[in-house]
Amino acid sequence: MGASAAVRAALVLAAAAFFLVAASGSAAGLPRFAEAPEYRNGDGCPARVAGAGVCDPSLVHISMTLDAHYLRGSMAAIYSLLKHASCPESLFFHFVAAEGGSAPPVAELRAAVAASFPSLRFEIYPFRADAVAGLISASVRAALEAPLNYARNFLADLLPRCVPRTIYLDSDVLAVDDVRRLWETRLPAAAVVAAPEYCHANFSRYFTEAFWSDPELGDRVFNGRRRAPCYFNTGVMVIDLRRWRLGNYRRRIELWMEMQKEKRIYELGSLPPFLLVFAGEVEAVDHRWNQHGLGGDNVLGSCRPLHKGPVSLMHWSGKGKPWDRLDAGRPCPLDHTWKSYDLYIGENDSASAPSRSALSSSAIPAAVFSW
Numbered sequence: 001m002g003a004s005a006a007v008r009a010a011l012v013l014a015a016a017a018f019f020l021v022a023a024s025g026s027a028a029g030l031p032r033f034a035e036a037p038e039y040r041n042g043d044g045c046p047a048r049v050a051g052a053g054v055c056d057p058s059l060v061h062i063s064m065t066l067d068a069h070y071l072r073g074s075m076a077a078i079y080s081l082l083k084h085a086s087c088p089e090s091l092f093f094h095f096v097a098a099e100g101g102s103a104p105p106v107a108e109l110r111a112a113v114a115a116s117f118p119s120l121r122f123e124i125y126p127f128r129a130d131a132v133a134g135l136i137s138a139s140v141r142a143a144l145e146a147p148l149n150y151a152r153n154f155l156a157d158l159l160p161r162c163v164p165r166t167i168y169l170d171s172d173v174l175a176v177d178d179v180r181r182l183w184e185t186r187l188p189a190a191a192v193v194a195a196p197e198y199c200h201a202n203f204s205r206y207f208t209e210a211f212w213s214d215p216e217l218g219d220r221v222f223n224g225r226r227r228a229p230c231y232f233n234t235g236v237m238v239i240d241l242r243r244w245r246l247g248n249y250r251r252r253i254e255l256w257m258e259m260q261k262e263k264r265i266y267e268l269g270s271l272p273p274f275l276l277v278f279a280g281e282v283e284a285v286d287h288r289w290n291q292h293g294l295g296g297d298n299v300l301g302s303c304r305p306l307h308k309g310p311v312s313l314m315h316w317s318g319k320g321k322p323w324d325r326l327d328a329g330r331p332c333p334l335d336h337t338w339k340s341y342d343l344y345i346g347e348n349d350s351a352s353a354p355s356r357s358a359l360s361s362s363a364i365p366a367a368v369f370s371w
């Protein structure tokens with residue numbers, strides 16, 4: 001081997017070493033999480049259909065987005081869903097993760113989820129921001145413009161065809177009840193989406209004056225709906241995927257997003273186009289399944305109490321997230337409940353892992369919410 005060949009070989013080795021370091025360096029980009037306590041199906045849970053995989057008809061399908069910024073929320077949400085499920089092994093999670101740009105590689109997210117939930121049944125679907133980027137208009141809060149907020153519009157495209165229905169959940173939720181009860185929501189033939197409705201909320205304020213004063217738009221849009229249009233929150237929805245596909249509902253939502261580009265008809269992000277398509281058509285679900293607004297408003301993120309009535313799912317919608325407020329040393333009273341599901345360890349690989357026992361179920365009040 002000549003001297004130049006040896007130099008070349010050394011350079012190749014050095015380059016390979018650099019890539020390895022770079023790869024492990026980016027792995028340190030995700031926060032670290034502890035392993036959640038083990039969970040098992042109770043007696044009377046449906047038996048797994050051998051070989052059916054994701055098409056097993058006894059599964060409860062949950063869809064969420066997964067990204068670096070909200071990963072801590074997603075982890076707590078998954079943990080809470082498993083902990084309160086009577087048949088936790090029957091839950092199947094469908095995660096949509098942004099691909100490209102500054103997003104962490106899907107393999108890293110997969111490793112993080114598998115490390116905290118070793119027996120979790122899940123799939124991750126990469127989502128390309130450019131699928132929606134051209135359709136997004138500026139809104140009141142930058143976080144509302146993130147392309148991944150629009151991933152819920154694509155569930156029927158991303159999930160396998162054999163999945164008949166899914167529950168979509170935001171990453172800032174906490175279940176305190178068995179999600180199977182929500183899963184079993186009856187959807188009459190005319191309904192594609194079920195969600196808690198809020199008919200006392202002033203529906204007009206979700207759209208601009210330009211919308212309401214346009215004779216082609218305004219009230220006319222909602223004429224002939226099953227019921228009077230009401231606000232509903234898109235952070236918790238039961239979606240019939242077969243009916244969604246048949247009716248091409250993604251396209252219907254996108255048509256409103258295209259109109260928004262021409263003429264400002266709303267101020268918020270991904271919510272108003274959903275309202276335009278589904279308000280007055282959604283099947284109402286008990287309010288206990290979306291105790292929303294715990295993050296305060298979109299500007300201040302101030303503390304908010306639970307609404308009256310029973311609670312099955314808490315939702316920190318709004319600007320204030322429990323993990324941010326806890327880290328800042330200014331938690332709201334309900335953030336302490338969220339904290340008992342927090343698996344977060346730290347930002348650095350060097351941080352020491354807490355012992356398993358520190359996270360054992362005994363550390364978590366078993367019946368914080370027993371109604």
Ligand SMILES: *[C@@H]1O[C@H](CO)[C@@H](O)[C@H](O)[C@H]1NC(C)=O
Nearest residue numbers: 201202203204205206207209
């Ligand atoms: C609802 O909001 C609209 C627009 O902000 C306002 O004009 C109207 O007075 C409000 N209605 C009620 C009942 O508060």
Ligand SMILES: *[C@@H]1O[C@H](CO)[C@@H](O)[C@H](O)[C@H]1NC(C)=O
Nearest residue numbers: 345346347348349350351352
């Ligand atoms: C984590 O890493 C950052 C940046 O490298 C550093 O500033 C911080 O002190 C580290 N924290 C811990 C707990 O090691």
